Amino acid sequence: MQSSKNALSSLWQTLFGHPVRAFGVVSLLVLFSLAIAPAKNHFSEWRHYQKQYLSLIGNRGDAKTLQLHFHDHDGIQQIWLPGLGVVDRCTTCHVGLKEASLADVSTQPFRRHPVIPHTLDQFGCVMCHRGQGPATTVEEAHRSTAAWEQPLLPARYVQSSCGQCHRAPLTGTPQLNLGRNLLARYGCVHCHTIKLPDGSAIKPTDNPPSLSHIADKSTREWVYAWLKDPRAYAVTSTMPNFKLSDPDARDISAFLISNSAPLAGDTAAATKDKDQKAPDPTAGASLYGESFCASCHAVQNAAGNVVGGDIGPELTRVGNKVKPEWLRAWLRNPRVYDPITAMPHYRLTDPQVNLLAAFLGNKTDADLLSNVHLDAATSEQIAHGKLLVAEYGCASCHEIGGIKKPDNFAPELTRIGSKPLTQIIFLPGMEHSTPAYISAKIRQPRSFGAALKMPQYTFAPAQIDALTTALLALTDRAHELPMALTVPAKPPSNYQPAGRAGQLMTDLACFSCHAINGRGGDLAPDLTWEGSSVQRVWLQAFMKNPGTLRPALIRRMPKFNLSDSDITEISDYIMAVYQTPAFDRDSMPSSGYPPAQVEQGKQLFYSKYACQSCHIVDTKVDKGYVGPTLTQVGSRLTAAWIYHWLKDPQAMRPGAVEPNRNMNDEDARALTAFLMTQKGSSKQEAKK
């Protein structure tokens, strides 16, 4: 102890014993401390990467150019966009981002940025990739720290960033588009409110059935089985699994059935069919086919594949679900039971209704309800069921007589994409990031707590990623961006045709497949300008007996068995109202073109424009399968429409596949003349 003290004091003496020596030592210390900052700078991470970059490009053929680009900008780089709040120094280490010739380099941080429609100088980096822009070390820039908690966004969710500004679907972001569709289609927004920066809210696109009259439609046994596991009934079901216990499912089914009020006209006794005792199953199957039920409804085949459309529910086991008397009434007129259903009101005759009902009624699965044995419901069970219905928020999606739709049933997700990490309770072992949290919540909601109400959905991994992407787009930044930067989606259209024709079009659910003035589906052609396009006689014949215009099309327009007066009503309306302002449909004659012009058109059709690659005019020679068959186009379309279509197809129907040929006037007129001679014949049509 004493000796070490002595040693210390002698050291002190040596260093500071004399004023000159002390001055020298202090000067050295000051000099040393002054050198710390330059040394730190010299050995910094980013310099290391820049040196690596120089040695990487040194041996390349284009080294001179790359070095020149680099020496224009060595040192710390910064993209500063005050209007967007962007201060990004990422380009300090990611030196080659803008170098197109580095396409073959795959090592980071020297990769070229993939080609995108925006430039780095426009938006910087963190707008899309997140992370800490001003940081100059990898750790601080890429990962979350105590001070900065925005980590890099994993590449698999990067499309979410596009969604901050772009509200409309983009060609290059299929994952984001799918996620947004799923949010609306799987009814997420029934429970979770999602407000968009423009003040509107995402609307659900599914239409969960009303349960107010469920007893007319289904049995309690089916309701019980469905509640226990919707996927056991239909593999395409969008209803999630609430993981209900047996008594809970029993009580909810008891409540729903007892709460159901009968609805006048939604059941129908079988009409007596004198000719046939039992309906013929093959006749039922062919009526199902002829009515194009499969355009909207899917059925699981023996191989387990689901075949058919997804507009209506899957019908694989529909016989287990619906009561025969309800099914008959539904087929006769679905709008009695559900006024806003997407199902058209087919004008089926009574024997047809019986045939279809018998065919569908046979679609059963013996195992589905065989183990369901429910005793008569007690009043306690019904009361408990009512409590459970309120607790699980069933009325958020379904209309249930006497139960109010709950408000703000689940947390609002308007800014979920920016949810601070400090506010999230992660599961043990889970990666601490917002995307990991969101996707885990979607994958297994109840893993965060058995008492949570959110049900279990069945999604494929790609669907979970898509949903996560759509939710990650809902950031603070999306809400704070200047409105001028956002690219809004098309505003939703509430278009409703007027008068009796409008009622008929609603009754036939035209909007389930066709779009008119921005409202409706995309399964069938847009009819906004149908009145300028087609001839009245053809339109009426088509509605009476819809044939197919495109040989390779599977989903087709069904035959609704319309009366002549209904057809006249609708066709009058279409011809009068759905006209383009661009031209007069009667401005060109439908026949009487000079033979020379027709012949010239034929030459152009087959040689210069080679239309036969996609269209058929002569069924013996032409084979084109892409566009509609043109054998009777002269009696189907107006000459003015053909002419204007040839001049600019996309102007007539946005998104048309037929290319714009920049056709001169003479060629367009000659082709129109030739096509107008293709009147077809009823015999030829009948043969097909």
Place this chain on the structure above:
Amino acid sequence: MNRAIPDQNVRTQRLKPGLTQCSYRSAGALRHPKSGATPFRHWRTLFAVSLVVVSAACTQKLGPASVLKPTGFGAALVESSGGKQTGATGMVLAQPLVVQVNDEQGTAVTGALVEFGGPAGVGFDPASGLTDSSGQLSTNVTLGGVAGRYQLTAHTAAKTQKPVELKIEEIALGFQEQVGYQLDNKYCARCHNPESTAERVSNYDNLAVKPHPFTEGDTLNKMTDADLTSIISHGGPALNKSALMPPYGYTLSKIEIEALIAYIRLISDPPYHASGTVYAQK
């Protein structure tokens, strides 16, 4: 515009490290030092050291040894579904990859251990597993961050010494190629893709002059970007080819045509090498 993926195959531990492609390549690189004056005994030591280092590096990537104990052994590994998909870079493929293990008679083997591998950046969930009662194992594949073709492998231990390997290819699309893929689906595939799907009947067989499928690298790789731009914009006659190919220059934008070409270049088989790649080889 070389889109080849760096071949950094993750190898299984049971393969002799000295025989892996990985170590061969690294060893080869050391065998030819820049100076060329290294004495013989030195490079032999170096070779031995490199073997140890590389094999350590190879096994390091695998992480802890698999704890799964196979209960069955097959003789063949076949792809059941999920190969030849196109997906976006860094994202999960839409369909899982399903492989099946069969024995000599072609019967499915239950409980065989299958391990998946691929270039850097590719993820498998799960990366290995035992086959189910139908002899199959399904995994979700996440593609790497660089656009290109990804050669994936699946291994299963056979009764004999040599493990059975199956090669599977998936294609990762960058943003530009993704746009091209969508455009191809809408405008081109109807004629250029001979395969029909449930939603799309191919028009290929109906055409008097057959179009070139976009994977046909032997033909398309010889054409420059300018040639392709010209034929897409102005139609077949622009290059003295068939008028059955219409012009899309008034329908598609310049950016869209560039995206389409980027996509065509990416899926070309054999792969397309642009002149730019010579820089890296020098």
